[in-house]
Amino acid sequence: AAAGVHAGDVIVKVDGESMDATNADVVAAKCRGEPGTKVDVDILHRSDEDDDGNRNKKKEFAEHITLTRAKINPIPTVASTFVSEGGKKVGLLKVPSFSTNTVTEMVNGLRAVAGDDGKVDAIAIDLRGNVGGYMPAGVDAAKLFLPARAHIIAEIGKPGSPIKTYDADGIGAETNIPVYLLVDKRTASAAEIFAAALQDNRRAVVVGTSNTFGKGRIQNVQPLNGSGVAVTRARYVTPSGRDLHGVGIIPNKEPQKC
Secondary structure, X not given: OOOOOOOOXXXXXXXXEEOXXXXXHXXXXXXXXXXXXXXXXXXXEEEOOOOOOOOOOOEEEEEEEEXXXXXXXXXXXXXXXXXXXXXXXXXXXXOOOEOOOHHHHHHHHHHHHHOOOOOOOEEEEEOOOOOOEOHHHHHHHHHOOOOOOOEEEEEEOOOOOEEEEEEOOOOOOOOOOOEEEEOOOOOOOHHHHHHHHHHHOOOEEEEOOOOOOOOOEEEEEEEEOOEEEEEEEEEEEOOOOOOOOOOOOOOOEOOOOO
């Protein structure tokens, strides 16, 4: 946001090269580079409101921005508690991304919301705006809530045979407390792996007003004539056999209050 790029914006060019007919992996690869170097991007800003605050008239405008590359430190998971209208204590974990630190942060957050008495009536995990990140963290986070041998995700190769399957190993500390996952259309990748595993194992209720993003492919970006092309080597399949790519996770219910 400090550089002028906001959630919902679309990168249409990188260093003068059109990003049409590419995907997020290619765009990300083109934007990466050594800290301190520059990259020129053309951004299409999109807003749900016009200048008068009318939500029925969406506003779009383009902008050319020169960015300075820098090392990005993941935003940590934040834990808090609140009391519902029914008087129940609810622990809230806001998980903005999945990194190598996320599982440890979630464990610490679960302890914090339980408090000295070790009691909490429900856990809400906010995955809205979480575009994923480190895939193994999504798998390990699911293990915290699932019993031993519960299926989490499978990688399926092009011939249709499993390349690798991921199952819970019994380390789960919170396998009985009701769990609610808050998602939106930007919830993607590792966040979808985590959410789908809990949803398919009937361990959590997914709450949202729209399907999640639908990122279910494992891709490598290969150079091609000075540009890049994303080559798919495998796809993710959820415990119930769903391929989420291009579809996303369908919420179990819509929120009653925002």
